[in-house]
Amino acid sequence: MDAADELAWCRDEFRLPEGIVYLDGNSLGALPRRTPERLRRLVEEEWGRGLIRSWNTEGWVDLALRVGAAIAPLIGAGGDEVVVADSTSVNLFKVLAAALRLRRGRREIVTDADNFPTDLYVAQGVADLLGGVEVRAIPRARIEEALDEHVAVLMLSHVDFRTGELLDAAALTEAAHRAGALALWDLAHSAGAVPVRLDDWGVDLAVGCGYKYLNGGPGAPAFAFVARRLQSDLRQPVWGWFGHRAPFDFSPRYLPADGIARLQSGTPPVLGLAALECGVEAVARAGIEPLRLKSVNLTELFVALLDQEFGGRGMEVVSPRDARRRGSQVSIRHAEGYAITQALIARGVIPDFRAPDLIRFGFAPAYLRHVDVFDAVAALAEVVWTEAWRRPEFLRRARVT
Amino acid sequence: MDAADELAWCRDEFRLPEGIVYLDGNSLGALPRRTPERLRRLVEEEWGRGLIRSWNTEGWVDLALRVGAAIAPLIGAGGDEVVVADSTSVNLFKVLAAALRLRRGRREIVTDADNFPTDLYVAQGVADLLGGVEVRAIPRARIEEALDEHVAVLMLSHVDFRTGELLDAAALTEAAHRAGALALWDLAHSAGAVPVRLDDWGVDLAVGCGYKYLNGGPGAPAFAFVARRLQSDLRQPVWGWFGHRAPFDFSPRYLPADGIARLQSGTPPVLGLAALECGVEAVARAGIEPLRLKSVNLTELFVALLDQEFGGRGMEVVSPRDARRRGSQVSIRHAEGYAITQALIARGVIPDFRAPDLIRFGFAPAYLRHVDVFDAVAALAEVVWTEAWRRPEFLRRARVT
Numbered sequence: 001m002d003a004a005d006e007l008a009w010c011r012d013e014f015r016l017p018e019g020i021v022y023l024d025g026n027s028l029g030a031l032p033r034r035t036p037e038r039l040r041r042l043v044e045e046e047w048g049r050g051l052i053r054s055w056n057t058e059g060w061v062d063l064a065l066r067v068g069a070a071i072a073p074l075i076g077a078g079g080d081e082v083v084v085a086d087s088t089s090v091n092l093f094k095v096l097a098a099a100l101r102l103r104r105g106r107r108e109i110v111t112d113a114d115n116f117p118t119d120l121y122v123a124q125g126v127a128d129l130l131g132g133v134e135v136r137a138i139p140r141a142r143i144e145e146a147l148d149e150h151v152a153v154l155m156l157s158h159v160d161f162r163t164g165e166l167l168d169a170a171a172l173t174e175a176a177h178r179a180g181a182l183a184l185w186d187l188a189h190s191a192g193a194v195p196v197r198l199d200d201w202g203v204d205l206a207v208g209c210g211y212k213y214l215n216g217g218p219g220a221p222a223f224a225f226v227a228r229r230l231q232s233d234l235r236q237p238v239w240g241w242f243g244h245r246a247p248f249d250f251s252p253r254y255l256p257a258d259g260i261a262r263l264q265s266g267t268p269p270v271l272g273l274a275a276l277e278c279g280v281e282a283v284a285r286a287g288i289e290p291l292r293l294k295s296v297n298l299t300e301l302f303v304a305l306l307d308q309e310f311g312g313r314g315m316e317v318v319s320p321r322d323a324r325r326r327g328s329q330v331s332i333r334h335a336e337g338y339a340i341t342q343a344l345i346a347r348g349v350i351p352d353f354r355a356p357d358l359i360r361f362g363f364a365p366a367y368l369r370h371v372d373v374f375d376a377v378a379a380l381a382e383v384v385w386t387e388a389w390r391r392p393e394f395l396r397r398a399r400v401t
Numbered sequence: 402m403d404a405a406d407e408l409a410w411c412r413d414e415f416r417l418p419e420g421i422v423y424l425d426g427n428s429l430g431a432l433p434r435r436t437p438e439r440l441r442r443l444v445e446e447e448w449g450r451g452l453i454r455s456w457n458t459e460g461w462v463d464l465a466l467r468v469g470a471a472i473a474p475l476i477g478a479g480g481d482e483v484v485v486a487d488s489t490s491v492n493l494f495k496v497l498a499a500a501l502r503l504r505r506g507r508r509e510i511v512t513d514a515d516n517f518p519t520d521l522y523v524a525q526g527v528a529d530l531l532g533g534v535e536v537r538a539i540p541r542a543r544i545e546e547a548l549d550e551h552v553a554v555l556m557l558s559h560v561d562f563r564t565g566e567l568l569d570a571a572a573l574t575e576a577a578h579r580a581g582a583l584a585l586w587d588l589a590h591s592a593g594a595v596p597v598r599l600d601d602w603g604v605d606l607a608v609g610c611g612y613k614y615l616n617g618g619p620g621a622p623a624f625a626f627v628a629r630r631l632q633s634d635l636r637q638p639v640w641g642w643f644g645h646r647a648p649f650d651f652s653p654r655y656l657p658a659d660g661i662a663r664l665q666s667g668t669p670p671v672l673g674l675a676a677l678e679c680g681v682e683a684v685a686r687a688g689i690e691p692l693r694l695k696s697v698n699l700t701e702l703f704v705a706l707l708d709q710e711f712g713g714r715g716m717e718v719v720s721p722r723d724a725r726r727r728g729s730q731v732s733i734r735h736a737e738g739y740a741i742t743q744a745l746i747a748r749g750v751i752p753d754f755r756a757p758d759l760i761r762f763g764f765a766p767a768y769l770r771h772v773d774v775f776d777a778v779a780a781l782a783e784v785v786w787t788e789a790w791r792r793p794e795f796l797r798r799a800r801v802t
Binding site for chain 1: 639641642645
């Protein structure tokens, strides 16, 4: 299978440690091959030698827009609809507050009760700050019926961080629009692994993470999308000089920049942006459709091998079995999930654990091989069948998040 | 003077390009000697080899608090009162919104009409978002009389970014408190160069920049301070998982962390934090009192040489002549300031220009020598007396911000 893999070359775009099967690229992407040299040059030459001049001579001043434009094709957006700025949480705060202003008179935020917690927290924070705003966290199956004339914005994650379930963003966006609400998507677990077609789907607002499938490094800056048709009316609340129409005029009154640049607030994080640019390039070179094809192959293989090895005996696959409804991740439930995860890590197979009982296996298609999937299931079988997870040396290990 | 300089050793903590006199450390600090290797190790080893495990094994998870604690002694704060997060603009948004909640019933933000524009923008954005809040930007000399029972918070910059004027933070904080208002200081142009005594002065809230005198690199993350006595009541509005009491419980309801950690929102920017840690270490090793002593010597020397060379003939010093009222910067006004700045840069002397007519010379005491001050004035004299700034090759140059 690896010999026939048309994306096999892409693994060489990354540096992976020997002897490790890394199945947590959905949490922190691997190191792109070009990143160390890019950062060395940025730090030693652009910063160290160019100093302040590099803001112009090296184009730091536009880097956030440039990296945004590089992300755009991966998420089906125009190059003028995406910018990199701040963290996912901060961007979500900005676009959520802006969405409420675009739908004045409507005071509900509808979201998924199983959304990523920080998304729920951001919504709770916006509601707490503004007053008179209600956050309705609804069981997934009943979201559509919750959409009515009171709803300002439907805020959802495209892929469930626990189960890997892929939501039908096109249909849910349409449902939001039928109710007159805006659709806001968090692409943290899809950008770079699952095809996203924001413009085709008519999505209004989106945010996403730079450090998962985009391989921007730990705590990489995040991105934000605003549909072109909304940009001139969008008023995000964190007004800083990089969102100003003319930052270097130092005028005392805020005037938002035209277009997506108004999503920016403070000075852009140049180190993080440069690293993210390398990560995005590595993925963009592969192309999102081939990446998805390979991702489906990897997760299908993983599920088939789990069935073959365990056949339901104590190892429940909680991810959708239909690959069309699954992101690039497969999660299993086991009462001893934490100890099993530790035992796997001790064997060089790295998934992650989400309390109380989920083991998440992420399959970053840009750098994983089919043999990694085989090795992961073999290690899992060894751990489970020999009950290695019961041994005290694994139970004593410090918790790995 | 350099031979007698007790901080001369500190220049070797930085890498500065040959043949450059860098007088813009107030805008972007120089590259610390240790930063390239620290980032190489972070990227190649901690990220590349350790992958997700490094969040715990390398302490990334606490890095924002650790770097905050390292900054604390430079600004007269406790190690549990400072955290690094986001940008200065985003932090200012958070603490300003929080200040309004701590003084419910009071709806005015008083600030300096000459404050750094992004600070004014953030305040305007908060007022625009919340409604019923007034931002009063007052001429500096009349700030104290504007403080009354309507004022929730007095928001000021410690050092004027144009003139380098150092405000009397102790007296203004006391005046704010007399009126029942909170005092919020932006330390962007003082942290690392001017002694700050937040706790002694009774300051309530502060923010500051990582990429100026703290040498964290372009777009470095910023810091925020909340006085210990206010932390448990402080409700900042951008709720994200890193500000949660138990981020890895993934519980659906936001519960703020105890202490300063609640100022955090999203995943901390590890690359930027590691670089900032190196920058802070270089400055902390020197100590803030010796740095201030040298900074005063450098700016006094610069002003004396300007007087000697120009004696008021067309070269107006707009910074305070009393060193006690001056930060680590001297600004001069000249109708041809832009062209003169370009001509200086072409000679390897790098100040910066602020429209319409100010040339700012920043004196980062950690790495500048007295001979740099002499060389800068010599270059300035050559440019001005030979009218080199009139030559078209300088006027044609692209604008350097």
